[in-house]
Each structure stands twice: as structure tokens, then as C-alpha cells.
Amino acid sequence: MNTQTIVSAIRGDAEAFNELMNLHKKQLYRIAVRYLKSEQDALEAIQETTFRAYRSVNKLKEPEYFQTWLIRILINTCNDELKHLRVQTPLSGEANPKKSIVFDDSLVPGGSADLQRLDILSALDYLELKYRQVIELKYFEDLTIREIAIILERPEGTIKTWLNQSYRQLREHLRERGDSRV
Amino acid sequence: MSEREKSDERKINIEQAKDISELDAVDEMELINELFQAKSRSLDMPIPNELNDYIQKGLAKGIKVGKTRRLRKWSTLVACCLLAVFITVVRVSPVVAAVLHQIPGLGYIVELINYDKGLQSSVKNDFIQPIGVSDEHENVVFTVDGIIMDESSLVIFYTVENKRGHGKVDFSEVQLLDEVGEPVRDVSISSYSSESPDKGGDGKVQSQFNVNFDDHTVIPNRLFLKVKLGENGKLPEIIKPSEEIQDNHPALPTQLSSTWEVTIPMDKNKFAGMKTVYEVN
Numbered sequence: 001m002n003t004q005t006i007v008s009a010i011r012g013d014a015e016a017f018n019e020l021m022n023l024h025k026k027q028l029y030r031i032a033v034r035y036l037k038s039e040q041d042a043l044e045a046i047q048e049t050t051f052r053a054y055r056s057v058n059k060l061k062e063p064e065y066f067q068t069w070l071i072r073i074l075i076n077t078c079n080d081e082l083k084h085l086r087v088q089t090p091l092s093g094e095a096n097p098k099k100s101i102v103f104d105d106s107l108v109p110g111g112s113a114d115l116q117r118l119d120i121l122s123a124l125d126y127l128e129l130k131y132r133q134v135i136e137l138k139y140f141e142d143l144t145i146r147e148i149a150i151i152l153e154r155p156e157g158t159i160k161t162w163l164n165q166s167y168r169q170l171r172e173h174l175r176e177r178g179d180s181r182v
Numbered sequence: 183m184s185e186r187e188k189s190d191e192r193k194i195n196i197e198q199a200k201d202i203s204e205l206d207a208v209d210e211m212e213l214i215n216e217l218f219q220a221k222s223r224s225l226d227m228p229i230p231n232e233l234n235d236y237i238q239k240g241l242a243k244g245i246k247v248g249k250t251r252r253l254r255k256w257s258t259l260v261a262c263c264l265l266a267v268f269i270t271v272v273r274v275s276p277v278v279a280a281v282l283h284q285i286p287g288l289g290y291i292v293e294l295i296n297y298d299k300g301l302q303s304s305v306k307n308d309f310i311q312p313i314g315v316s317d318e319h320e321n322v323v324f325t326v327d328g329i330i331m332d333e334s335s336l337v338i339f340y341t342v343e344n345k346r347g348h349g350k351v352d353f354s355e356v357q358l359l360d361e362v363g364e365p366v367r368d369v370s371i372s373s374y375s376s377e378s379p380d381k382g383g384d385g386k387v388q389s390q391f392n393v394n395f396d397d398h399t400v401i402p403n404r405l406f407l408k409v410k411l412g413e414n415g416k417l418p419e420i421i422k423p424s425e426e427i428q429d430n431h432p433a434l435p436t437q438l439s440s441t442w443e444v445t446i447p448m449d450k451n452k453f454a455g456m457k458t459v460y461e462v463n
Contacts, residue, residue: 014245021237030227043236050240055247120216121224139217140224170213 006063017054024067027141028074034136035078035129045081049074065150068143072151075133123173131166134159311449319440321345322411326444327388336393338407338446343386346413354437355410356391360402370394405446412437 002023008016028049032042053073060069124132130152137143137151145163149156272279309330316325323343330337344351358366372392395401 012248014241018237018241021241022234025233025237026229029229029233030225033227034224039230043230043232046233047236047240047243050237051244051247054241054244120213120220135217136224139214140221167210167213171210174213174216 003063006060006066009066010057010060010063012058014054017057020066020070021050021053024070027067028070031071031074031136031141032078035075035133036081041081041085045074045077048081049077052077068147068150071137071141071143072153075151119174120170123170126173127166127169131162131169134162135166135170138163313446315444315446317442317444319442320438322351322438322440322442324409324411324442324444326407326446329446329448331448333401334395336391336395338391338393339388340390341386341388342411351387351411351413353409354412355408357406357408358393359406359408360400361404363406366402366405367396367399369396369399401448401450403448403450405448407444407446409442410437411440411442 005016005019009020025046028046029042032045032049033039036042036045049070053070060066124135127135133152134148137148138145143151145156145159149159152159154162272282309332310328311331312328313326314328316323318324322345323341325341325343327339327341329339342351356371358369358371360366370393372394
């Protein structure tokens with residue numbers, strides 16, 4: 001049934017496309033917020049993603065990759081958005097990523113209340129974007145290595161390497177946490 | 183599938199971790215466990231109500247752009263069709279070509295497409311004289327549609343309509359006579375052999391005679407064109423001067439007995455004064 005919706009969306013059925021967007025919007029929003037660290041920017045990115053996706057949905061060859069394809073467009077849109085932001089604030093370019101590294105606790109309900117359990121999420125924010133992204137896509141969005149590889153447009157081997165890097169770095173950060181706690 | 187991949191993943195990670203230390207491997211498991219636990223909290227992210235509005239806005243924009251793009255595609259297609267029609271019409275219809283020639287800028291293009299400029303310009307300059315006289319015998323109609331004439335040559339456009347329903351009709355004899363019935367002297371007649379007769383499938387063959395005048399030719403005011411027609415007969419490509427045909431030409435076996443006669447008035451005023459003499463010292 002889902003495949004049928006995707007097929008009619010590919011044929012240009014706006015209603016079917018809308019239905020699919022409703023199906024995936026929460027996931028898209030989560031990924032965008034985690035990426036851009038801003039609710040407003042995430043919403044803008046979703047709007048742009050919807051536009052871009054609708055415009056080129058007829059070029060989608062395999063319906064089963066619709067979700068992957070949609071997320072890839074989102075990630076590309078977010079990349080553009082970040083580039084745009086960086087150009088807009090060239091002088092504070094150094095300060096910007098630092099600011100964005102601090103995860104907004106208010107986005108996670110009960111986040112501030114449960115400091116110990118939040119640690120893994122805040123540790124993620126210390127990682128480089130690509131390392132954070134693979135962890136999030138894999139563990140929070142339940143995507144396979146293959147899907148992540150398609151989304152980030154990298155070979156599967158690269159994704160695996162990044163994952164291992166992420167584990168190592170996360171461990172280090174968590175160990176620091178343990179040390180400071182003692 | 184994804185579960186298996188995940189466990190594979192974990193296995194690889196564990197193997198790699200073993201290289202570092204046994205302690206790290208334990209850490210690894212703990213880490214992944216912690217990530218699994220964090221998942222539910224990550225998924226609990228509140229979704230703002232505006233999300234739908236933003237999606238609708240994006241979708242509306244996409245639909246709008248898609249429409250204009252489709253429109254552009256169609257207009258390109260239509261423009262191509264019009265261009266094709268334009269070229270075809272100009273090639274096929276000399277009248278349209280002549281009219282379009284008047285439009286500044288188009289004249290050059292029309293000339294490019296059309297190569298028979300001589301004929302075009304005679305049509306344009308009204309040199310063609312419509313005649314439209316015909317003669318019918320034995321269910322074959324011979325019609326002279328019109329002529330183009332100047333001091334040195336004469337082109338006779340004719341139509342032969344075969345109502346007998348079978349066979350190809352062609353000329354076996356062509357004679358040009360002046361007012362008093364004497365053959366016109368010093369002329370050579372050539373006919374366009376009708377390569378593809380009966381194009382319309384209605385038994386009609388349209389073609390032309392080209393008559394070249396000599397310096398000494400006296401052009402009569404009226405011209406009698408006498409033709410004999412043959413059916414299925416082989417014909418000489420070029421018909422010899424009339425006297426010779428009359429006397430010596432053996433009759434073709436399928437020659438029709440009748441003679442088709444058409445009178446062509448010659449309007450010499452049409453080209454009078456068109457001639458310019460340049461004196462060379």
C-alpha cells in the first residue's frame with residue numbers, strides 16, 4: 001500500500017506526496033533539529049526539502065528508497081543552510097559552531113532533570129558533525145549502514161570507519177565524565 | 183535484516199576493540215546499550231504544530247513551479263510544431279511564400295527554404311497568365327492551366343486527366359501552330375517527363391512544356407497547341423520540332439486517334455518593355 005502511494009507520488013500525485021510527507025515528517029524534523037540545532041532553521045529546511053523533493057520526485061527510480069532519498073535531500077538542504085548561515089555571519093564564524101555544539105536541553109523533555117542519563121546525548125554534541133550524524137541515524141532513526149551510506153553519499157566502508165571513530169570518541173568523553181564525577 | 187546488520191556491526195566493533203583492550207570491549211557494549219536507551223528520549227522530541235504549515239508551503243511552491251515548467255515544455259513543443267508547419271507551407275505553397283516574403287526579416291528565411299526563385303518571382307510579378315482552356319476526346323481531358331512567357335521562352339503548364347481509369351497517358355506528338363495554322367518556326371520544345379504521374383490518384387498528371395524561342399522566332403498573337411496522346415506508350419524524353427514529328431515519326435501502337443487542340447492567347451504586353459539593352463562599345 002505504501003509502495004503504491006510512493007508510485008503515485010512519483011507520477012506527480014500531490015495528494016499522495018503529501019501523505020508521504022506526513023508519514024516521514026517527524027523523522028525529518030528530528031534529523032533537521034539535531035543537525036541545525038534550531039527549531040526555526042529546521043522548519044525552514046523541511047519546507048525547502050518538501051519543495052525540492054516534490055520537484056524531483058519523478059526522477060526517483062526505486063520506490064523502496066523513498067525514505068532514504070528524502071533524508072538525503074534533507075541533509076543536503078541542511079548543508080546548504082549551514083553554508084548560507086556561515087556566509088551570513090563570517091566574522092563570528094568561529095563562534096558559531098561552538099554555540100551550536102551546546103545541545104538545547106529544552107528540546108528533550110526531562111533532559112535537564114535527568115543529568116546522568118542525558119550524558120550520552122550531550123557527549124554526542126562534542127563529536128564532529130559526521131560522527132554525530134552516523135550515530136544518530138543508526139541508533140535513533142534505525143537506518144542500516146547501507147541506507148546511511150546512500151544518505152551521506154559515502155561508501156559503506158567509510159560509514160563503518162566513522163562509526164568506529166564515533167564509538168572511540170564517545171568513550172573518551174564518557175570516561176572524562178566518569179573522572180570528573182569522581 | 184537491519185538487526186542482523188547491527189549485530190554484525192557490533193561484532194566488528196568488538197573485534198576491533200579487542201585489539202585495544204578487553205576493557206574497551208566492555209565499554210563498547212555499555213556505550214551501545216546507552217545509545218539504545220537514549221533513543222526513546224531522542225524520539226520524544228516535541229514536534230511543533232507549524233511543521234504542517236511549512237510542509238504545505240513547500241509543497242505549494244513545488245506544485246507552482248511544476249506547472250510553469252510543464253507550461254514551458256508545452257510551449258517549446260508548440261513552437262517547434264509551428265516552425266515545422268511554417269517550413270512545410272513555405273516549401274509547398276508558393277503563394278504563402280510570396281506573402282511571407284513581404285514581411286521584413288522573413289524574406290531571407292523564405293528564400294533559404296525556397297529554391298525555385300525564378301518561378302517564385304514570376305508568380306510574384308504576375309508574369310503567369312492563367313489560361314484554363316481544355317479539350318476532351320475519348321475520355322481524356324487536356325487542359326492548359328497557364329503560361330509564363332517572355333521574349334526568349336514560353337512555359338506551358340498543363341494537366342492531363344485520364345477518365346478511362348487505367349493506363350498512363352503521355353504525349354506522342356506536340357505541335358505549335360500560329361494563327362494561320364502554320365507551324366511556328368525556329369522553336370524547340372522540351373517536356374518535363376512526368377516522373378511520378380498520377381500523384382493524387384485521380385488520374386491527373388500535371389507538368390509543363392518548355393518552349394525556347396530563337397532570335398528569329400516570330401511570336402504569334404494566338405498559339406494553337408495540338409497534341410496527340412498515347413496510352414502506355416514509351417515516349418521520347420524530348421519531343422522534336424513539330425515538322426519532323428508530323429512527317430516521319432512512326433505512330434506509336436497505342437496512340438489515340440483524336441487530336442487535342444487548345445488555343446492559347448499570347449499577351450505580349452505582359453513582357454513588353456521589360457527588356458533592357460545595354461550597349462557595349
